[in-house]
Amino acid sequence: MLTYGVTSVFDESGKASRRVPRVPWYRGASRGGNEGQVQVNVEIEGEIKAFLSRNFPLYKAEQVDPDQSLVESGVIDSLGILELVEFVEVRFDLRIPEDELLPENLDSIANITRYLAQKLGTDGGATNEASSS
Amino acid sequence: MPRTKPAVPNLVPSVLDVDPDALIDELVADLQDAVRVRLRKRGAVVGLSGGIDSSVVLALCARAFGREKVLGLLMPERDSAEDSSGLGLLVAESLGVETTTEEITDVLETLGCYRLRDDAFRELIPDYGPGWKAKIVLPPILGGDSYRLFSVVARSPEGEEMRVRVTADTYRQIVAATNFKQRTRKMLEYYHADRLDYAVAGTPNRLEYDLGFFVKNGDGAADVKPIAELYKSQVYELGAALGVPEEILTRTPTTDTYPLAQDQEEFYFSLPYQRMDLALYSWTNGYPSESLAAAIGISPDDAARIYADIDAKRRIAEVLHLPALLARPGLGLA
Numbered sequence: 001m002l003t004y005g006v007t008s009v010f011d012e013s014g015k016a017s018r019r020v021p022r023v024p025w026y027r028g029a030s031r032g033g034n035e036g037q038v039q040v041n042v043e044i045e046g047e048i049k050a051f052l053s054r055n056f057p058l059y060k061a062e063q064v065d066p067d068q069s070l071v072e073s074g075v076i077d078s079l080g081i082l083e084l085v086e087f088v089e090v091r092f093d094l095r096i097p098e099d100e101l102l103p104e105n106l107d108s109i110a111n112i113t114r115y116l117a118q119k120l121g122t123d124g125g126a127t128n129e130a131s132s133s
Numbered sequence: 134m135p136r137t138k139p140a141v142p143n144l145v146p147s148v149l150d151v152d153p154d155a156l157i158d159e160l161v162a163d164l165q166d167a168v169r170v171r172l173r174k175r176g177a178v179v180g181l182s183g184g185i186d187s188s189v190v191l192a193l194c195a196r197a198f199g200r201e202k203v204l205g206l207l208m209p210e211r212d213s214a215e216d217s218s219g220l221g222l223l224v225a226e227s228l229g230v231e232t233t234t235e236e237i238t239d240v241l242e243t244l245g246c247y248r249l250r251d252d253a254f255r256e257l258i259p260d261y262g263p264g265w266k267a268k269i270v271l272p273p274i275l276g277g278d279s280y281r282l283f284s285v286v287a288r289s290p291e292g293e294e295m296r297v298r299v300t301a302d303t304y305r306q307i308v309a310a311t312n313f314k315q316r317t318r319k320m321l322e323y324y325h326a327d328r329l330d331y332a333v334a335g336t337p338n339r340l341e342y343d344l345g346f347f348v349k350n351g352d353g354a355a356d357v358k359p360i361a362e363l364y365k366s367q368v369y370e371l372g373a374a375l376g377v378p379e380e381i382l383t384r385t386p387t388t389d390t391y392p393l394a395q396d397q398e399e400f401y402f403s404l405p406y407q408r409m410d411l412a413l414y415s416w417t418n419g420y421p422s423e424s425l426a427a428a429i430g431i432s433p434d435d436a437a438r439i440y441a442d443i444d445a446k447r448r449i450a451e452v453l454h455l456p457a458l459l460a461r462p463g464l465g466l467a
Contacts, residue, residue: 001300072441077331081280101280 007090044120045113051087052109058082066110069103081106088112141303144415144424146407151367153374157193159357160371162268164197167332167357174332174356175201178325180318181232183220183391185372185381186336192375193359194334195228204325205232210241210320212392216380216423223378235321239314253303257285264290268391268397269299270305274403274442275435281403288393311390315351332356342411343417344443345450353453366409403442412436416443 027106043093045066052075059075070076084106085096096105105115168174177194181187194203209218218234225232241247254261261267266288274281281425285307299307308454319333326333334461337347342361347353360368365386372382386406387396404412408429415425426436 028238030262071284078281079301079304082299082304085280085282086177086300098279101282102278103280104278106280130395 009085032107041117044116045109048109048112051084051091052076052120055083064109066113067108069107070109071103071107084112091118092116143409144420144428146411146428149364149366149410149414150399151370153370156187156363156367156400157196157371162194162440163195164193164334164357164359172332172356174326174330176204176329176331177357178204178206178322178329178331180322180352181205181207181221181225182336182338183214183224183381184384184386184389185343185365185368185377186338187221188224188352188377189368189372189375189380190336190356190359191224191230192228192372192377196375200229201231202331203230204329205230205329206233206318206322206325208234208321209234209238210314211238212245214387214389214394215257216384217389219385220378224381227358227376227378233325237314237317237321240317244313244317246310246313248308253306253310254285254287256303257296257297257299258287260289261287264384266392268393268395269304270296270395271401271403274438275431278438287395289306312348312351314390315348315353319351319420326356334359337361337366338404340413343413344401344446344452345453347453349453364414364436365406367411404421404439404459413443416440 049061052064053061054069056075059070063069064073064075071078071081071086073112085101089095100115104111106112164177168177176198179187179194182291184436185391189440191203191205194252195217205221207218207221222232254265254267258265258267261326265287267285268392269283271283272279272281283304284296285299285303286294313341320436325331333355334350335358337352337358338360339362341347342358359418360371363371369382385396411429412425415422422436422440423433425431427435430441
């Protein structure tokens with residue numbers, strides 16, 4: 001499990017606790033340039049995949065394309081979306097506003113990674129420009 | 134249920150129209166065969182909520198078996214609406230059917246139903262306590278692409294109302310604790326059915342049955358489900374033809390489950406039942422979502438959202454309808 005030098009916010013079962021990271025590791029992660037940004041995106045994607053793998057029995061990492069809809073493929077249901085939102089908010093120390101709870105931000109591993117990279121400012125400059133239409 | 138090509142090209146609300154008298158005759162004959170021949174029982178027990186579904190099932194059973202072979206069961210609890218028992222009694226009296234009242238608050242108290250539910254409410258709203266009321270709601274489905282996440286709406290004793298998004302854990306605990314209500318009621322229905330040699334008649338309509346709006350081993354359990362293939366608007370049509378009292382015919386469908394009054398639309402279906410009926414019919418019979426949009430006057434995007442919501446609910450319903458699975462099917466039968 002990646003902890004980035006902070007106390008893990010997960011218990012032994014991988015479930016998110018209410019605590020948040022004391023040091024938001026991702027802030028300023030893009031200072032490493034494009035290479036660092038790619039690395040952070042890979043790590044975000046890895047965290048999302050690990051979360052899905054721990055919590056959703058129908059998620060098979062080798063069978064789920066990063067662009068595949070997690071809801072339409074039956075991997076997660078509406079309660080699963082709620083769990084995903086909780087995980088993201090706790091793990092990445094942010095609050096997703098109601099108007100950003102959109103499929104284009106959260107419905108696939110690629111969308112989640114892209115959304116988080118924008119929210120966290122690790123996409124090379126674009127910050128908080130995730131879809132909110 | 135497989136989706137097929139639509140039988141008629143244009144979707145119109147009148148596709149759900151029925152000949153109520155003919156349908157009642159068919160359902161009565163089916164009920165007689167199911168209960169007397171296949172289940173080998175003498176009559177039926179019906180749990181009465183004061184709503185249209187249980188009223189229609191009671192009336193059908195009274196026609197099928199005779200009013201003396203039917204028992205109406207009233208099972209109010211602390212959170213029941215004030216008029217639920219009265220309306221249940223009203224329909225039973227109009228049919229001349231005997232009723233028994235089982236007050237289930239004490240049972241639920243002993244099981245921890247209220248305490249466990251309120252503990253979960255308190256995790257979201259620390260002040261939640263005596264005098265507070267709450268319910269779970271979904272945002273509207275029309276008009277936006279946002280994921281629709283459950284919230285708790287709570288009202289303080291002073292009348293202040295607040296809305297808080299639930300967490301998955303608190304949602305599950307609230308629902309699990311609340312499900313004691315439906316399961317306790319079903320236990321009592323089977324007690325009376327066993328002592329009378331009756332069948333338990335379930336009351337789900339098609340929206341509830343197909344979309345999974347029931348509690349497994351609670352209101353989802355029964356020996357026979359006479360109206361499970363009827364859309365809600367058809368149940369109302371039958372109710373009128375069967376002489377169900379006007380107060381019940383005009384009452385808004387509720388869940389009658391949470392301390393704060395909650396209608397079925399805000400908790401589960403997201404649309405008024407008339408529209409939801411047509412949406413499920415449209416989906417089931419293979420109409421494109423654009424046909425639904427035209428039929429009920431909504432945008433194509435909204436119709437697509439409704440179809441996606443039906444897809445999701447059907448996935449949940451399929452699992453709820455599964456019987457207990459055998460680890461090794463056929464073992465020992467070779």
